[in-house]
Amino acid sequence: MQIRQKRLTRSAGGDFIIFVVLFLGGAFSALPLVFAISNAFKPLNELFLFPPQFFVRNPTFDNFRDLFVLMGESWVPISRYLFNTVFITVAGTGGHVLMASMAAYVLAKHRFPGRDLFFAMVVLSLMFAYQVTAIPNYLTMSALGWLDTYAAIIVPAWSSSLGLFLMKQFMEQINDSLLEAARIDGASEFHIFWRIVMPNVKPAWLTLIILSFQSLWNETGGRFIYSEELKTLPYALNQIIQGGVARAGVGAAVGVIMMIVPIVVFVFNQSKVVQTMGAAGINK
Amino acid sequence: MSMLAKAPRPQPRFRLRLATKWEEIKDNKISYVFLAPYGIFFILFTVLPVLIAIGLSFTHYNMLQSPKWVGWQNYLRLFLADDVFLIAVKNTFIFAVITGPLSYLLCLFFAWMINELHPKVRAVLTLLFYAPSISGNLYLMWTILFSPDSYGYVNGFLLYWGIIDSPIQFLTDPRWMMPLVIVVVLWMSLGTSFLVFIAGLQGIDQTMYEAGAVDGVKNRIQELYYITLPSMRPQLMFGAIMSITQSFAAAGQIIPLVGFPSTDYAAHTVVAHLLDYGNIRFEMGYASAIAVVLFITMVAAQRIVQRVLSKLGD
Numbered sequence: 001m002q003i004r005q006k007r008l009t010r011s012a013g014g015d016f017i018i019f020v021v022l023f024l025g026g027a028f029s030a031l032p033l034v035f036a037i038s039n040a041f042k043p044l045n046e047l048f049l050f051p052p053q054f055f056v057r058n059p060t061f062d063n064f065r066d067l068f069v070l071m072g073e074s075w076v077p078i079s080r081y082l083f084n085t086v087f088i089t090v091a092g093t094g095g096h097v098l099m100a101s102m103a104a105y106v107l108a109k110h111r112f113p114g115r116d117l118f119f120a121m122v123v124l125s126l127m128f129a130y131q132v133t134a135i136p137n138y139l140t141m142s143a144l145g146w147l148d149t150y151a152a153i154i155v156p157a158w159s160s161s162l163g164l165f166l167m168k169q170f171m172e173q174i175n176d177s178l179l180e181a182a183r184i185d186g187a188s189e190f191h192i193f194w195r196i197v198m199p200n201v202k203p204a205w206l207t208l209i210i211l212s213f214q215s216l217w218n219e220t221g222g223r224f225i226y227s228e229e230l231k232t233l234p235y236a237l238n239q240i241i242q243g244g245v246a247r248a249g250v251g252a253a254v255g256v257i258m259m260i261v262p263i264v265v266f267v268f269n270q271s272k273v274v275q276t277m278g279a280a281g282i283n284k
Numbered sequence: 285m286s287m288l289a290k291a292p293r294p295q296p297r298f299r300l301r302l303a304t305k306w307e308e309i310k311d312n313k314i315s316y317v318f319l320a321p322y323g324i325f326f327i328l329f330t331v332l333p334v335l336i337a338i339g340l341s342f343t344h345y346n347m348l349q350s351p352k353w354v355g356w357q358n359y360l361r362l363f364l365a366d367d368v369f370l371i372a373v374k375n376t377f378i379f380a381v382i383t384g385p386l387s388y389l390l391c392l393f394f395a396w397m398i399n400e401l402h403p404k405v406r407a408v409l410t411l412l413f414y415a416p417s418i419s420g421n422l423y424l425m426w427t428i429l430f431s432p433d434s435y436g437y438v439n440g441f442l443l444y445w446g447i448i449d450s451p452i453q454f455l456t457d458p459r460w461m462m463p464l465v466i467v468v469v470l471w472m473s474l475g476t477s478f479l480v481f482i483a484g485l486q487g488i489d490q491t492m493y494e495a496g497a498v499d500g501v502k503n504r505i506q507e508l509y510y511i512t513l514p515s516m517r518p519q520l521m522f523g524a525i526m527s528i529t530q531s532f533a534a535a536g537q538i539i540p541l542v543g544f545p546s547t548d549y550a551a552h553t554v555v556a557h558l559l560d561y562g563n564i565r566f567e568m569g570y571a572s573a574i575a576v577v578l579f580i581t582m583v584a585a586q587r588i589v590q591r592v593l594s595k596l597g598d
Contacts, residue, residue, distance in 0.1 A: 003341065007574070022394075025390075025394060028407060029413050030410055030412055032422060036492045039425075039428070047435075050435070050444070051439060051444035052435065052440035058480050097578060098321075102321065105318060106314075107319070111312075113305060115315075121330075121331060125326075125331075126526070127528070128578070129529055129532045129533035131536070131555045131558055131559070131577045132333075132557075132575045132582075134563045134575075135568055135571055135572055136334075136340070140329070140333065154524075158321075159328075161326065161330065164322060198572075234421070255419075255421060255422045255424070258419075258420045258421065259419040262419070262420070263418065263419070266414070267296070267410070270407055274410070274479055276487065277479045277484075277519075278482040278484065278519075281517075281522055282518055282522045283459055283517075283518050
C-alpha cells in the first residue's frame with residue numbers, strides 16, 4: 001500500500017486501520033464474484049461435495065460446454081437472442097446519447113423559457129424509483145401498440161434522466177467564449193453542438209454509453225416482450241438456469257459471461273467515467 | 285356595474301406578458317428543437333406516468349372495464365383495511381432507514397479511504413468495489429451461498445464445523461430474511477454515488493489541506509470534517525439522491541432472493557405490494573394508489589435529507 005504523499009496529519013496507526021478495513025471490504029465485495037468464477041469451472045461432483053469446497057480443485061470447461069450444448073438445443077436459435085440484446089443495446093444507447101446530449105446542450109448553454117422547470121423535473125425524476133411509473137408506462141405502451149415490440153424497451157431508454165443530468169452538468173464546464181467565437185463566425189447551432197461541444201465532452205458521452213449499456217445489456221424484456229423470437233439473451237440464459245439443481249454449474253457459467261462484458265467495458269473507460277462524475281454535483 | 289368598472293383590469297397587462305413570453309419562445313426556437321426529441325419521450329415516459337398514476341389512484345380499474353371514479357376509497361382501504369400494506373410500510377421503512385444511510389456512508393468511506401492510494405491501486409480497488417453493482421444477476425450467487433440445505437456453502441461449513449446440527453433456512457426463515465437481504469443489497473450498493481464521491485475527492489484543491497495543517501488540523505478525522513466534506517458538498521448532495529432512490533428501488537432485487545410472497549411477509553416491501561396488485565391482481569387503481577404513496581414518501585425523504593446536507597459544515 002503506497003501513500004502518495006506523507007502529510008503531517010497522517011499516522012501509521014491510521015494507515016494500518018485503513019489497510020485492514022479496505023482488505024476486509026475488498027474481500028467481502030469480491031467473495032461472490034470469485035465464488036461464481038470458481039463454481040463456473042467446477043465439475044459436477046465438486047459442486048455437491050460435503051464439506052463444501054469454496055475454490056475449484058480440478059478446473060474444467062464442462063459447464064461452458066454444457067451451456068453451448070443447451071443453447072444449441074433451444075427452440076429459437078441462441079444467435080437470435082444475442083441479436084435482440086445487441087440490437088436493443090445499440091439502438092437504445094445510441095438514441096439516448098444523441099438525444100440526451102442535444103437536450104443537455106441547450107439546458108446548459110441556452111437561456112429560454114421553461115428551461116429551469118424542465119431541468120427541475122429531470123432532477124425530481126432522479127428522486128423516485130422506476131416502479132412508481134411502471135403501471136402507467138404499461139398502459140402507455142399498450143395504447144401506442146408497442147407491446148411486444150423492440151420499441152417498448154428502446155424508446156424509454158432514450159429518455160433516461162441520469163444520463164441527461166450527467167451530460168448537462170459536464171457541459172456547463174465548457175467555456176462560453178468558445179461558443180461565442182463560433183457564433184460570431186456564423187456557425188449554426190447544430191454545427192456548434194456537433195463540432196465544438198461534442199468533441200469537448202468525450203468523457204461524458206462515454207459515460208452515458210456505459211451507463212446505458214449496463215442497464216440494457218441485462219434487460220430481460222420483462223412484461224413488455226412476449227414473443228420468443230423477440231426475447232433477449234439474459235432471458236434465455238435465465239431459462240437455462242431454471243433447469244434445476246443439475247444446472248448449478250451452467251448457471252454459474254451464465255453469470256460469469258453476463259458479468260464479464262459490462263465489467264470489461266467499464267475497465268477501459270474507468271478514468272473517463274470518474275471524470276464525468278466529478279461534475280455531477282448539486283448546488284443548493 | 286360601476287364598481288366593477290373601477291376595479292383594476294389585469295387583462296391587458298396579462299395579455300402583454302403573454303405576448304412577450306411568446307416572442308421569447310419564438311426567439312429561442314432553436315433551443316426547443318434541440319430539447320424536443322429527449323423532452324417528448326421524457327414527458328411521455330416519466331412526467332405523464334406520474335400524473336396518470338395520481339389520476340388512476342382515485343379509480344377502480346381492472347384493465348377490462350373503463351376506470352370508475354371511487355374518490356379516496358383506495359387510500360382509505362390502503363391505510364385502514366390492508367394489514368399486509370402496513371407490514372410492507374414497516375419493512376420498507378426499516379429497510380430504507382438501514383440501507384439508505386449505510387450504503388451512503390459505505391460509498392463515502394471507501395471512496396475516502398482509497399483516495400490517497402497510488403492511482404493504479406486506486407483504479408483496481410474502485411473496480412473491485414464497483415463491480416457488484418454492475419454484475420447483473422450475479423447477486424443470485426448469494427442464494428447458493430445461503431441455500432437452505434447442506435449444499436448451501438454457509439450451512440455446509442457450519443454443519444461441518446459442528447456449530448449447528450441442522451441447516452438454517454436462511455432465505456425462508458423470517459428471522460434471517462431481513463438481515464441477509466440487507467447484507468446483499470449493501471454488497472451491491474457501491475454504484476453511482478461511489479464513483480461520484482471518488483471524483484469529488486479527486487477534485488479537492490490540495491493546497492487546502494496544507495493550509496489546514498498549518499491552521500491546526502491534527503488528524504484525518506478533523507481533516508475530513510473541516511476540509512474534505514464541506515469542499516465536496518455538491519457531490520454529497522447528488523450521492524444522497526442516488527442512495528435514497530436505490531434503497532427504495534432495491535425491493536426489485538429482494539424478491540428473487542426471498543421469493544414472492546416472502547414467508548409471513550417478513551421481507552414484503554411497498555414495491556412488492558405494488559407489483560402484487562399491478563402485475564398479478566390487475567387492480568390498477570389500487571396499485572396506482574400504492575405507487576403514489578411510494579412517490580410521495582420518496583420525494584419527502586429526499587427533501588428532508590437535502591435540507592440536512594445543505595447545512596453541512598456551515
